[in-house]
Amino acid sequence: MFFLLACAEAPPWTPTRASRLWPEGPGDTIPVPTELAAAGWLADVSAWRYAGSGAEGRAERGSFGIGDGTSFALLGLDEPPNTLTNAVGPGYQRGEGFYADMPLWLARDGVPLELRAARVQRPRGTGLVRTRAEFEGSALLDTIDLVHDGVILRHVTVNGGAGLSLLAGEGGTRDGAAMVPVGDVPVFSAEPVSFVLAYGGDAPDFSEALAASRARTAAFIEGAARLSTPDPAVNDLYEGMLLTHLAQTDTSGTVSPMSRYTSGWLRDAEGPIRLYLAAGLFEAAAAILTDTYRVSAGQAAIANSFPLDTSRGDTPPDWSTVPFMDGRNPVEAPSYPVIHEAMYRRATGESAIADDSFLRACVERQEIHDGLLMFSGDETFRYTLALPLGGMPEEVGWSSNSAFLWIAAAESLGIDTSAVRERTESAFYVDGYWSPVAAYDTLEPYPAPFEDVSLGASRLLGDDRGIDAVLDTLLRSDGTLLTDGAVGYTGMVPGYLLAAVKDRAEGEAAFNALATVATPSGHFEEIHTADNLPLQLTHDADGYGADVTARYRPWEGGVVVAAMFDYLVGADANAPGQRLVLSPHLPNGWPQMQVENLPLGRDGRYDLRVEGFEEGMVICVDRDDDGPAWTACVGEDCRELPAGGSARWTVADSEGR
Secondary structure (H helix, E strand, O other): OOOOOOOOOOOOOOEOOOOOOOOOOOOOOOOOOHHHOOOHHHHOEOOOOEEEEOOOOHHHOOOEEEEOOOOEEEEOOOOOOOOEEEEEOOOOOOOOOOOOOEOEEEEEOOEEOOEEEEEEEOEOOOOOEEEEEEEHHHOEEEEEEEEEOOEEEEEEEEEOOOOOEEEEOOOEEEOOEEEOEEOOOOOOOOOOEEEEEEEOOOOOOHHHHHHHHHHHHHHHHHOOOEEEOOOHHHHHHHHHHHHHHHHOEOOOOOEOOOOOOOOEEOOOOHHHHHHHHHHOOHHHHHHHHHHHHHHHHHHOOEOOEEOOOOOOOOOOOOOOOOOEOOOOOOOOOOHHHHHHHHHHHHHHOOOOOOOHHHHHHHHHOOOOEOOEOOOOOOOOOHHHHHHHHOOOHHHHEEEHHHHHHHHHHHHHOOOOOHHHHHHHHHHHEEOOEEOOEEEOOOOOEOOOOOOOOOOHHHHHHOOOOOHHHHHHHHEOOOOOEOOOOOOEEEOOHHHHHHHHHOOOOOHHHHHHHHHHHOOOOOOOOOEEEOOOOEOOOEEOOOOOOOEEOOOOOHHHHHHHHHHHHHHHHOEEEEOOOOEEEEOOOOOOOOOEEEEEEEEEOOOEEEEEEEEEEOOEEEEEEEEOOOOOOEEEEEOOEEEEEOOOOEEEEEEOOOOOO
């Protein structure tokens, strides 16, 4: 249920029509085991959940992750749904590979029963995953999965198991560490039978581990802004992505893509940092930035990616001479930590990376040829661009994406960008759109916009030219973008689109497209195909090859949900200038929205309440801190917002909501 505290008497306007809500995932809540009845909160599950037949493939399923920074596993993607995939630990850096798939099957005389149906759910406010496998003969196998002190714990309940046995994946050994199921499996009967399995260590008391896991998650999200809208699926998408990042956060503080890759990546930090800054989780954002710097210092290198288990240091080397982007073209990725640091300073008024010589090296050591920059050769979108382009982009021509990133990073440091700006304009801006590629020899531009790149000038430089061309050329009836001839698009694209059109008439359609693209678990994966499903090419059950393409993505998901949060809240907090600008939206006829604990600089917080009417909105802000006065603006109407103060605006224009 949604509650709104009225900030003042509303104007005599017409209430909004009935709200249109996003669909919630199917399937009844998996029953709570009798012995865990005191944990009734297990039945309060996220709207993003999966229910389907055993015949559905991985592309139709959702990716649900569990992890505590030392051990990690995915669930929900394979048959049966309780299969632990991409498991790793102790430590989040995979060495020779992930552990092999570890399923739990019910069997008769050693022969696995046929899987008839599956359900996967996450209780709200937790990093737990619950699964149900329905086998032939009405036999049920339920699990509650979590990670506690580096041990993967599985509470298993079997119903209707008389005469059946359990087949458990054997796990295996990686880099000298073992992850095998340990625990006593009872003889099954017609009545429900429960037991606990542990992977990677001894099993503690499950109830205590359950409570500790929930407390850890609650402590994390307690510091974040709390989004309350009339739509449970929207609220759960936001909370779920915060928990997705937490599950993939290594003990170093770096958020790592734990499907297929692991490691820390300069560019993949974008999603978590954008979402953390919007949510006010400044310490989590700072941890990513400072760890990136300390790894670079410890390795004496500025690299595209780095192992999570590598050395760290605090003494800066000579950044002008250390290895720079070895193995890749020396462009693109090094712009990200500079841009992220600028975002952090704007949001907090403080530095996470105080060494400006490192930041300047990230910009000044990129290779520029008469104002033009290459592709690094590791861009995620290179595969989706290659088919319409007729070759890998780094082999074909110069990159406007690298140029946009470089300009944004350089300008944040006060570096002159005029030469690159002029060359970027002349080479890539043609016929009202930004081309992604200009040929090496002729500078002939690719003759159409491309969804990942052509909105980059808007997103990174505040230059909205070209948006109309992208919409005219690439926008489909379902609110998604797709380049003609491409196999699909990357998971960031729905976020890029929403960020570009949030204050335009297309904003609501772009917002609703998120519900179309998101997987049943509420994720946006490495690549989505033209039908909006994740591109799922391969899965190696032995754990050595991992998944192509990757699932459960922090970069893509963070970019999309940060764009969603910004569309709804519309808060630009400039901490150095102590100025807050608000432009919230109430889509789909929502009558109201409340967001508590929003960040106002490093230590300030405020609550935002919005009421919607046919004629416009009432916007209310309340501060609950004792920091210095800020200026708060809605449009051109600015008010002083002192410590403990309030402000109220009546916006008599409903366009764009």
